[in-house]
Amino acid sequence: MIKARIPLLNDRHTHISFYAALRAAADLSACTTLKSALAVLKKQKAPLVVARGWKNNCYDLPREELDKLGPVAVCNVSLHSFRMNAAARKKLAARYPEIVAGIDDQAWVERNLDRIFELFTVSGGAGAIPGYMAGLAAQGVWAAGDMLVSSDAAARALAGKYLGRVTLWTEPECYGKLGAVSRAALHGIKLFTDGALGARTAALAGSYKGGGKGVLLHSDAELGELILSAAALTGRVAIHAIGDAALEQAVSALEKTARKKKFEARIEHAQLITFDQARRAKKLGVTLCMQPNFSADSADYADRLPARYLRGNNPFRMLIDRAGFLPGLDLVFGSDGMPHGAKAALESALFPPYPGQRLTLGEFAAGYCLPDFKAGWLDVKIDPRKKTVGVKVRL
Secondary structure: OEEEEEEOEEEEEEOHHHHHHOOOOEEOOOOOOHHHHHHHHHHOOOOOEEEEEEOOOOOOOOHHHHOOOOOEEEEEOOOOOEEEOHHHHHHHOOOOHHHHHHOOOHHHHHHOHHHHHHHHOOOOOHHHHHHHHHHHHHOOEEEEEEOOOOOHHHHHHHHHHOOOOEEEEEOHHHHOOOOHHHHHHEEEEEEEOOOOOOOOOOOOOOOOOOOOOOOOOOOHHHHHHHHHHHHHHHOEEEEEEOOHHHHHHHHHHHHHHOOOOOOEEEEEEOOOOOHHHHHHHHHHOOEEEEOHHHHHHHHHOOOOOOHHHHHHOOOHHHHHHHOOOOEOOOEEEOOOOOOOOHHHHHHHHHOOOOHHHOOOHHHHHHHHEOOOOOOOEEEEEEEOOOOEEEEEEEO
16 A cells, blocks of 8 residues: 655646536436436436436437437537437527537537537536535645636636636637636637547547548648637647547647747647657647546547557657656646546556556656645555555645
8 A cells, every 4th residue: 555645636627617517417427328328317307408428438329219308418428429309409499500400410519519518508607616616626626727618707707716726718719709807817728620539539540440530620721820810819729639630730730830929839638649749749848738537548449449549548658758748847637527536537547558558646746736735635545456546635
């Protein structure tokens, strides 16, 4: 048994306002079969049942089954795939005609995530944020980055009461919807290059099992223009890129735009980054914001990813030992809320599916924790034999 004390977490990539608004949604995250998911949905009593946490690597949600229920809209655990039954489409058609028409088109979904998020959070709002922040603290997460603030009220709430504990990012389209106070509080602008492994839309240079290469959302020229316009707004740009094809596009675009304008750049997720891409990103001064919990994708998505991608997912040892990234400096960590919390983060980092994904406790603390113990700390017990971590949160 190994005992240690480390500072509370700074979860640099999550979605506070989105998850807070979804607190009342039906939770399917524990469901591993269609039968169990339908049982949860049938228990819900609401004019429109909203559900989160559907894991499509475990089961599908056939339209014919969902159509037997009242109005239901379901969000995949990846936040990049959705299902909506006939009753929900009918109920939402007048207010959200474009979403109802496009929800089954995965390429359209990837280009309109902010609009879909707005639909899923319409019943929630800024009022749910204090309770959610308290819940994060109880799990050992004191500070966090909200990577897609789409509501002016949420941005003002987070920037006000939680000044110093949150960093706010938004997409270019959402930026235009925010007021002056919210814009001033923004840390940076987030752009997307591809989708997610859970939706089979992360853009691969190779192919998924069964075919398909995912989705690149922009041409090379379009991405370059978006980076420059985003950098002009805040001086900081975060680029979502998961697949190796998306990462190649992102790094190439940053190489070109860096010659035209100085700005801070982060790449979010970078799960399937190659050594060549890592070397070039390091040279550019790019920070990688990655999720140790996504190492589990190497087991969860064996149904869709070839072996080389399973082995190459979250290559922390390559990034640190060969490419020279330094945890806490240009390699930082978050959860994307899948799930939140110190226990899950530590177990994912210390005991991943592949040795190349493993972080030491020191690397974890440098890249994931606050710099000191002023806000509190985590008393940690690590059992290497059982591959488990016990955590006591001290606030």
